[in-house]
Amino acid sequence: MCLGIPVKIVEIKDQEALVEVGGLKQTIRTDFVPEAQVGDYVIVHAGFAISVLEEEEARETLELLKDADVIP
Amino acid sequence: MLSLEPREVLSKISKMGVSASFMEVCGTHTVSIARSGLKKLLPDSVKLISGPGCPVCVTAQVDIDYAIALAHQPGVIVATFGDMVRVPGTETSLLEARASGGKVEVVYSPMDSLNLARAHPKEEVVFLAVGFETTAPLIARTVQTAKAENIPNLSFLVLHKLIPPAMRALLALKEIQLDGFILPGHVCAILGSKPFLFLKEEFHLPGVITGFEPDDILLALFMLVKQKKEDRADIEIQYRRAVRPEGNPQALKVMEEVFEPQEANWRGLGIIPESGLALRHPYWDFDARRRFPLKIMGSREYPACGCGEVLRGVISPQECPLFGRVCTPDSPVGPCMVSSEGSCAAAYHYEEHP
Ligand code: SF4
Numbered sequence: 041m042c043l044g045i046p047v048k049i050v051e052i053k054d055q056e057a058l059v060e061v062g063g064l065k066q067t068i069r070t071d072f073v074p075e076a077q078v079g080d081y082v083i084v085h086a087g088f089a090i091s092v093l094e095e096e097e098a099r100e101t102l103e104l105l106k107d108a109d110v111i112p
Numbered sequence: 113m114l115s116l117e118p119r120e121v122l123s124k125i126s127k128m129g130v131s132a133s134f135m136e137v138c139g140t141h142t143v144s145i146a147r148s149g150l151k152k153l154l155p156d157s158v159k160l161i162s163g164p165g166c167p168v169c170v171t172a173q174v175d176i177d178y179a180i181a182l183a184h185q186p187g188v189i190v191a192t193f194g195d196m197v198r199v200p201g202t203e204t205s206l207l208e209a210r211a212s213g214g215k216v217e218v219v220y221s222p223m224d225s226l227n228l229a230r231a232h233p234k235e236e237v238v239f240l241a242v243g244f245e246t247t248a249p250l251i252a253r254t255v256q257t258a259k260a261e262n263i264p265n266l267s268f269l270v271l272h273k274l275i276p277p278a279m280r281a282l283l284a285l286k287e288i289q290l291d292g293f294i295l296p297g298h299v300c301a302i303l304g305s306k307p308f309l310f311l312k313e314e315f316h317l318p319g320v321i322t323g324f325e326p327d328d329i330l331l332a333l334f335m336l337v338k339q340k341k342e343d344r345a346d347i348e349i350q351y352r353r354a355v356r357p358e359g360n361p362q363a364l365k366v367m368e369e370v371f372e373p374q375e376a377n378w379r380g381l382g383i384i385p386e387s388g389l390a391l392r393h394p395y396w397d398f399d400a401r402r403r404f405p406l407k408i409m410g411s412r413e414y415p416a417c418g419c420g421e422v423l424r425g426v427i428s429p430q431e432c433p434l435f436g437r438v439c440t441p442d443s444p445v446g447p448c449m450v451s452s453e454g455s456c457a458a459a460y461h462y463e464e465h466p
Contacts, residue, residue, distance in 0.1 A: 072363040
C-alpha cells in the first residue's frame with residue numbers, strides 16, 4: 041500500500057501530475073503538495089503525493105552523523 | 113541515498129554498549145528490517161520488535177466480516193486496496209466472497225472508486241477505507257470530491273486508525289519492556305513530530321522518525337541507542353528529506369475537515385478511545401454504515417492465531433505455533449500472514465521458517 045519510493049514529476053496540470061516510475065508514466069494527485077514543481081521528487085502513497093523530497097535535508101542528516109562522529 | 117558506511121554505524125552502535133529494545137510501528141519498516149537482515153547484524157543487546165503497524169492486520173474481525181457481508185448485498189460493489197481481499201474473516205475472505213458471486217474490486221488509489229461509481233451508476237460502490245494517518249487524508253479528499261461531484265452511489269466504510277493512541281494503549285499494558293520507537297516516516301510526513309511528544313512527556317521514551325531504506329533504519333537505531341546512552345527521550349527526525357516537524361498542513365486540514373476522532377476496535381488491542389476516525393456530520397450521506405446498517409453476529413478470530421500477541425509485540429511470528437506449519441502465505445490463517453506488510457508474512461519470506 042505504501043510505495044514510499046521517490047518519483048520524479050515530469051508534468052503538472054491542476055491538481056494532477058505525471059510522474060515517472062521505473063520508466064512508466066503514471067498520473068498522481070498533488071492536492072497535498074501545492075509547492076511541487078516539475079523536476080521535484082515526491083513520495084507517492086496510493087495515488088497521492090504526500091511529500092516533496094528535499095535534498096538539502098538529506099544532507100543535514102549526513103551532517104548529523106558527522107557530528108555524532110560516525111562518519112570520519 | 114545516504115552515502116554512509118553501514119558497518120561503521122553498526123560498530124558505533126556496538127561500542128555504545130547499550131541494552132535496549134526498540135519497536136517499529138509501521139509495516140513498511142517491518143518488511144525493510146526483515147528483508148535487509150538487520151536483526152542479525154545488530155549486537156545481541158539491541159532488539160527490534162514489531163508493533164501494530166500493519167493497517168490490514170489491526171482491522172478487527174467484525175469489521176472484515178461487515179465488509180464481506182456488504183460484498184454479498186445485491187447491487188453492491190466493494191472496492192478496496194489489494195491487501196485487504198485475502199484477509200480471512202470468520203467464514204470467508206472477500207476473495208472467496210467474490211468467487212461465490214459477491215462483487216469486489218481492487219483499486220490502487222481511493223480516487224479510482226469515483227470512476228468505479230460513475231461506471232456503475234445502477235450499483236452501489238462501497239470503498240473500504242483502511243489505513244493510518246498516511247492514508248486518511250487521501251480518503252478525505254476522495255470523500256470531498258464525491259460530495260462536490262454529487263456521486264450518489266458511492267460510500268465509505270471508514271476503518272481508519274490512528275497510531276499515537278495505539279502506542280499509548282500498548283505502553284499502558286506494560287506487557288513488554290521498550291526503550292524507544294522507530295517512528296513511521298510516512299505517517300509523520302502527514303502528522304509531523306508533535307503528536308509523538310507524549311512518548312517523552314508521559315513515558316520518558318525516545319522516538320526517531322525514520323525513512324525506509326535499511327540505511328535510514330540503521331541510522332535511526334544509532335540515534336535511539338545514543339539517546340538511551342545519554343538518558344535522553346527526544347523525538348528526533350532522521351527522515352528529514354521527507355518529514356517536516358509540522359507535518360503536511362494541507363493534508364491535515366483536509367483530514368480534519370472530513371473526519372473526527374472516535375473509538376476504534378483494534379485486533380490485539382481491543383477498543384481504544386479516539387484511536388479511529390468517523391465522517392463528520394456534513395459527510396454522513398457517504399457513510400456506508402448509515403447506508404447499510406447490517407448486523408454482524410458471531411464474529412471470531414481463528415482460535416490459535418497469535419496475531420493479537422504478534423501485533424502487541426508479545427510474541428514474534430516464529431513463536432506462534434501455527435507459523436510456517438499450518439499458516440503460510442499460500443494458506444494464511446491470520447491477517448499478519450496475508451498482508452504484504454504483516455509481520456508474519458515478512459518473517460516467512462525473509463527469515464527462517466519450518
Ligand atoms: S503465523 Fe499465522 S496464525 Fe500465527 S500469528 Fe501469524 S498470521 Fe496468525
